[in-house]
Amino acid sequence: MSEKHVRILDEGIAPLIQPFDLDEFRAHNRAKEKALVDKRMSESEAISKFVTEGCYVGIELYGTVRCPMSLTRELIRKGYKKLRGVGQGVFEADLLAAANCMKELDWTYIGLEVYGVSSSLRRGVESGYIERVVEWSNAAIAWRFKAAAMGVPFVPARTMLGTDTFKYSSAKAIECPFTGKPVALIPALVLDVGIIHVHRADKHGNCQIDGITGFAAEMAAASKNVIISAEEIVDTDEIRKAPDQTVIPYYLVDAVIHAPFGSHPGEMGGLYERDEEHIKNYFDNSSDPTKTKDYLDKWIYGVGSHEEYLRLVGTDRLESLRIKER
């Protein structure tokens, strides 16, 4: 029988920032705790325990919605300088760039939506502090997580083809062995640490999200370690009453943090609105590096914990953001 080859038609120029070994990932997942144990801890404990300098992190959110901001601020306070990660973000990615925490980025979109591109981020890339950027589309990032979550090396897709987004990615295009047409292969992304904010979790890490789930389910299952912050910690009985609401089952999760208003100044669907004044103020000042530093000093370095941060924001302010009815 003659040997058959799949033809590689094109490939992105970027090596994978995070090469993967799916058998190692399987062995890691096999060794994860399957018993229902209490995983509650503080932001500081969780970040110290799971995030090591240079590791690959993902922060899940959409826009400014459901941002794990208390954990992002803790990442910055801990002073990491060489993290690698995935930028599908808005405010959190901007703060990480402003604080010079990131060296390498798988990038799909980093900006502040209606406000445009942030100056902190521009400075990070244009100054060369962020050393490597690899381009992707949103679907590609979702499917990179999906591939890892499925335990397969890639997902075939009909996106990114023919563009510079493809050229500056780590994707490949092959001749599909079934149809003969070109198809993109979107490689798996196994993260060292995934950081996700949810509406409610139990102490074991079962997580429920109200509304759209963005990248949460895929990213959690693609991460070796998952740190969850939750607006509310509920009894496992509550989770078991509505198992169809569970987006992330407990055994994927390694740490559970109770973080009310954990998405501030972002919003939380059904619970509170985003703090427009806070975000706009940050954005307006981001063109000035000194003012950006002042922001970091005041809101991140100057507070020791999420509780202190919330006190600085003030109860009246937080209460004014609460959604009264749905």
Add this chain to the structure above:
Amino acid sequence: MSDLTYNGTELLATVASRILKDGDSVFVGTGLPVIAGMLAQKTHAPGLLVFFEAGAIGPIVPQLPISVGDSRTIHKAVAASSMHDLMSMCQAGYADYGFLGAAQIDAYGNLNTTAIGDWDKPTARLPGSGGANDVASFVHKMIIILRQSKRSFVEKVDFITSPGFLTGPGAREKAGLPSGGGPFRVITQYAVYDFDPQTKRLRLYSLHPGVTAQNVQENSNFPIDIPDIVGTSPTPTAQELRLLREVIDPSGIVIGK
């Protein structure tokens, strides 16, 4: 009704909204596209099916969402799903229209939202693809809204973030993109453009009131095909202006600009 005054953004929103028909599906992002979709829903297309990329399906959007994931995007939605679900459905062919903006466009409708200058030493780093490349790859008809100038209408974009017709007829299919898609209309502050079915190059479709073909050409770095007969773009009605100002974007976040 010629005494109705409107600003440029209101005109763009109206022109974009009139393209959408009742019973169509549209994939929207933040800003002007969602305003166009909301305006269509509140006027001629109550049955417009709206998708937001972060997962909202079929919402009846009450007021301008600030973010594609914000709570307003799932108001009275029929489903709240995920990025993976939404993108998969678009890849499988469920989205008729999608809206995109860009910093640069070329004559084939290729779009740049990634970098100005060389990619590895950009003079300006832009937000990147986000869902734009996916929208441009998956929807059947892509509508592009951008500010037209010699800097944005360029012979060659610095970076093809999202595919238009790439290098011309057949290029999308040859690259492996779903067949039959691509740019459908380009809307600027001067005019609406479509694409010549043979050459796949940008062509003048209608001029906004008070704009001439010469204005259009003067504000482009590549030659624009100008047919003998060119229509006039629709202008906002009193009802459309009232909806835009009082209902959709009362604080003027987008239309106030």
